[in-house]
Amino acid sequence: xxxxxxxxxxxxxxxxxxxxxxxxxxxxxxxxxxxxxxxxxxxxxxxxxxxxxxxxxxxxxxxxxxxxxxxxxxxxxxxxxxxxxxxxxxxxxxxxxxxxxxxxxxxxxxxxxxxxxxxxxxxxxxxxxxxxxxxxxxxxxxxxxxxxxxxxxxxxxxxxxxxxxxxxxxxxxxxxxxxx
Amino acid sequence: xxxxxxxxxxxxxxxxxxxxxxxxxxxxxxxxxxxxxxxxxxxxxxxxxxxxxxxxxxxxxxxxxxxxxxxxxxxxxxxxxxxxxxxxxxxxxxxxxxxxxxxxxxxxxxxxxxxxxxxxxxxxxxxxxxxxxxxxxxxxxxxxxxxxxxxxxxxxxxxxxxxxxxxxxxxxxxxxxxxxxxxxxxxxxxxxxxxxxxxxxxxxxxxxxxxxxxxxxxxxxxxxxxxxxxxxxxxxxxxxxxxxxxxxxxxxxxxxxxxxxxxxxxxxxxxxxxxxxxxxxxxxxxxxxxxxxxxxxxxxxxxxxxxxxxxxxxxxxxxxxxxxxxxxxxxxxxxxxxxxxxxxxxxxxxxxxxxxxxxxxxxxxxxxxxxxxxxxxxxxxxxxxxxxxxxxxxxxxxxxxxxxxxxxxxxxxxxxxxxxxxxxxxxxxxxxxxxxxxxxxxxxxxxxxxxxxxxxxxxxxxxxxxxxxxxxxxxxxxxxxxxxxxxxxxxxxxxxxxxxxxxxxxxxxxxxxxxxxxxxxxxxxxxxxxxxxxxxxxxxxxxxxxxxxxxxxxxxxxxxxxxxxxxxxxxxxxxxxxxxxxxxxxxxxxxxxxxxxxxxxxxxxxxxxxxxxxxxxxxxxxxxxxxxxxxxxxxxxxxxxxxxxxxxxxxxxxxxxxxxxxxxxxxxxxxxxxxxxxxxxxxxxxxxxxxxxxxxxxxxxxxxxxxxxxxxxxxxxxxxxxxxxxxxxxxxxxxxxxxxxxxxxxxxxxxxxxxxxx
Numbered sequence: 001x002x003x004x005x006x007x008x009x010x011x012x013x014x015x016x017x018x019x020x021x022x023x024x025x026x027x028x029x030x031x032x033x034x035x036x037x038x039x040x041x042x043x044x045x046x047x048x049x050x051x052x053x054x055x056x057x058x059x060x061x062x063x064x065x066x067x068x069x070x071x072x073x074x075x076x077x078x079x080x081x082x083x084x085x086x087x088x089x090x091x092x093x094x095x096x097x098x099x100x101x102x103x104x105x106x107x108x109x110x111x112x113x114x115x116x117x118x119x120x121x122x123x124x125x126x127x128x129x130x131x132x133x134x135x136x137x138x139x140x141x142x143x144x145x146x147x148x149x150x151x152x153x154x155x156x157x158x159x160x161x162x163x164x165x166x167x168x169x170x171x172x173x174x175x176x177x178x179x180x
Numbered sequence: 181x182x183x184x185x186x187x188x189x190x191x192x193x194x195x196x197x198x199x200x201x202x203x204x205x206x207x208x209x210x211x212x213x214x215x216x217x218x219x220x221x222x223x224x225x226x227x228x229x230x231x232x233x234x235x236x237x238x239x240x241x242x243x244x245x246x247x248x249x250x251x252x253x254x255x256x257x258x259x260x261x262x263x264x265x266x267x268x269x270x271x272x273x274x275x276x277x278x279x280x281x282x283x284x285x286x287x288x289x290x291x292x293x294x295x296x297x298x299x300x301x302x303x304x305x306x307x308x309x310x311x312x313x314x315x316x317x318x319x320x321x322x323x324x325x326x327x328x329x330x331x332x333x334x335x336x337x338x339x340x341x342x343x344x345x346x347x348x349x350x351x352x353x354x355x356x357x358x359x360x361x362x363x364x365x366x367x368x369x370x371x372x373x374x375x376x377x378x379x380x381x382x383x384x385x386x387x388x389x390x391x392x393x394x395x396x397x398x399x400x401x402x403x404x405x406x407x408x409x410x411x412x413x414x415x416x417x418x419x420x421x422x423x424x425x426x427x428x429x430x431x432x433x434x435x436x437x438x439x440x441x442x443x444x445x446x447x448x449x450x451x452x453x454x455x456x457x458x459x460x461x462x463x464x465x466x467x468x469x470x471x472x473x474x475x476x477x478x479x480x481x482x483x484x485x486x487x488x489x490x491x492x493x494x495x496x497x498x499x500x501x502x503x504x505x506x507x508x509x510x511x512x513x514x515x516x517x518x519x520x521x522x523x524x525x526x527x528x529x530x531x532x533x534x535x536x537x538x539x540x541x542x543x544x545x546x547x548x549x550x551x552x553x554x555x556x557x558x559x560x561x562x563x564x565x566x567x568x569x570x571x572x573x574x575x576x577x578x579x580x581x582x583x584x585x586x587x588x589x590x591x592x593x594x595x596x597x598x599x600x601x602x603x604x605x606x607x608x609x610x611x612x613x614x615x616x617x618x619x620x621x622x623x624x625x626x627x628x629x630x631x632x633x634x635x636x637x638x639x640x641x642x643x644x645x646x647x648x649x650x651x652x653x654x655x656x657x658x659x660x661x662x663x664x665x666x667x668x669x670x671x672x673x674x675x676x677x678x679x680x681x682x683x684x685x686x687x688x689x690x691x692x693x694x695x696x697x698x699x700x701x702x703x704x705x706x707x708x709x710x711x712x713x714x715x716x717x718x719x720x721x722x723x724x725x726x727x728x729x730x731x732x733x734x735x736x737x738x739x740x741x742x743x744x745x746x747x748x749x750x751x752x753x754x755x756x757x758x759x760x761x762x763x764x765x766x767x768x769x770x771x772x773x774x775x776x777x778x779x780x781x782x783x784x785x786x787x788x789x790x791x792x793x794x795x796x797x798x799x800x801x802x803x804x805x806x807x808x809x810x811x812x813x814x815x816x817x818x819x820x821x822x823x824x825x826x827x828x829x830x831x832x833x834x835x836x837x838x839x840x841x842x843x844x845x846x847x848x849x850x851x852x853x854x855x856x857x858x859x860x861x862x863x864x865x866x867x868x869x870x871x872x873x874x875x876x877x878x879x880x881x882x883x884x885x886x887x888x889x890x891x892x893x894x895x896x897x898x899x900x901x902x903x904x905x906x907x908x909x910x911x912x913x914x915x916x917x918x919x920x921x922x923x924x925x926x927x928x929x930x931x932x933x934x935x936x937x938x
Contacts, residue, residue, distance in 0.1 A: 141565075
């Protein structure tokens, strides 16, 4: 386990800010203690400093996971955000999309969101803006990238994609193995 | 008005509706106006037989003429009109035949006929003594046998016969009464007959028939007979469950048996064994019944005999069958609300909206829900994926409830896959503190990670160590949960392979691993922890070797004690079992069974560590002692188990020394020996080590140690003197002298030495 280098930190924060903007500092300075990011086996883990101290007791090959995994760095050093970060993105999300009940299942299977399944969308969403997807009951389902701006969403025909799928909670069942 | 007399009206005969309708006036009148002109009536074959029966009856019975005038029959009819009681018997016998004939007809199976025939014969045999009062029925029955034989060819006429019989019976009883009686008989026979149907393939006709006959006879007797002592004894004789003779057993072995008959036999066997003195067969020992029961249980429930033996030791027979039955069906699906993300009420509402039928699990849990049925897969709802609940067996709630982790504590879960208990601990701690989730199997750890992330747990570290390494990797936890890997005898419903795959070696291997793990768990806990110092040991097994024995071992080896689990339901753990004698505090542990609590078989024990000192030194000393005293090496182990001892590990040392005194021939009085801390004894022990007893005394933080310290110090001079002798003694098996003698000898020696000095 090691701290992130500058480039890695930059890449990660860039990705995160797509979804939560400048709220990243809220992630680091929390009322219940300081939290930090650490890299372990190419994955970025978010943990409090208390856990950090204890985690140093374990040898590198035996340690599997610490705190919450936010995502991983690919071979080409790009940062990919995992669904496991949803719990931290959802409360601070700047742009949200609500999906109709009928389209819920489809999104959970990994499909993109079509205009016909779109329930609500926050105003002034830019194109290719990172969004967090919710169900109509305000349960976070995943996140994605807005394919159209809010204005365009109103105009387009029902079968066009409005949100590109990036991650959804269905992956907990579908891709259990990739979590570790 | 009256029915019109129409001579041209032909009376309908046969089984149809019209025959059963009220006959016309002609017929009714004809009954009263008997034509002597008719002379010898043309009787049917059955009527002929009946007549013959009656003729015999009238010969035998002297009471008949007396009864006739009472009944009011004319003398002319005395031959063929009998008093109702007897007539019923005969009729019933006849109707029995009839109904059986009918039944045979409907099934049209000759095998069954034969069986019924045999059955009849069988029933007639034992029935004979009872019917002595009502004479002549034997003949009736014999006749009906003949009927049976005769009627093979005349099956189609059976219905006609019935109708005819009905006609002739009308005088005795109203048709309705007659019909009711016949229905009853039919029903009984159909029930028995259906059993017989199933037993067609079975070769143990005799036994079954006897049993069935017993049942049938029983019913008959209940219906007809007055209470009579002789009759009751006859019932017992016939009704009894009989063990198959060796020849029958061989037959059985060669041919496959019907499961239903085995099941019936199991039930009967258990019944006999429960009231053994009353229902036993003369000459057959209990062991015979038990061995037959074991064999049947193995066959019926597909267990291997080892496991059935083990279960028989654990449960009384009535519970055993319940337990085995419970293992055949699944326990209800239960879920646990994740209170980090939602509330049980809200979750229940959301799931009901999706079409899930659920209920709170019970008073003992505030987060559990039991699912009766669901139109959507429970493991794939959006609520599940969002981490609002976790699929978890009800029994898995219990160890975490017993552990009751507090906020801000450090908790270790030594065997955490797939992560249900870990996440429950996290939700109880509200994501504060730290949890270390360990598992030896890296494949299963993926599910732990998945569940942790899905349920939003943030305070967990997941690692992949062998649990036995744990105090070295990290120690000083406040609480430790050990859900030890086990043989799985409590979750047979989930994994039926356990039924046939487990044997003695598996159980002992599991027990050995569990003992190592529990010691590691105890060593990882910090006894000085302000809020904790608890270890919860649990398994999903019901064998005593993996549960109470392991806990007892821990009590002996470490400074821990058992505390109440906080679970107010469940059976108490065993303190005595077969050859085991456990510490009485084992009563505080809890056992759960599928048949009594409707959850997987489980065992939970909560231990509190009261001292961080690891009592390893006496264990070492004991090892040395056992090395040196060859004779006492072997008996020491079983004696440890059998003798009463304090849980303090020091007693082990005394236990180890006890066997030394045994060859002496003195009576073994453990209490005396334990209490007495005589100097020479301590000195001897000190000598054996070669080390100073001081070291041992320091490490034992009890008062007794102090006493020990004083004694050996005073004897150290003597100790050095006797060392050579002791060295010699080590090689030979010690012949221990009486203490009195020893003292005197030593005293003598000191005196001599003093004299020498002087």
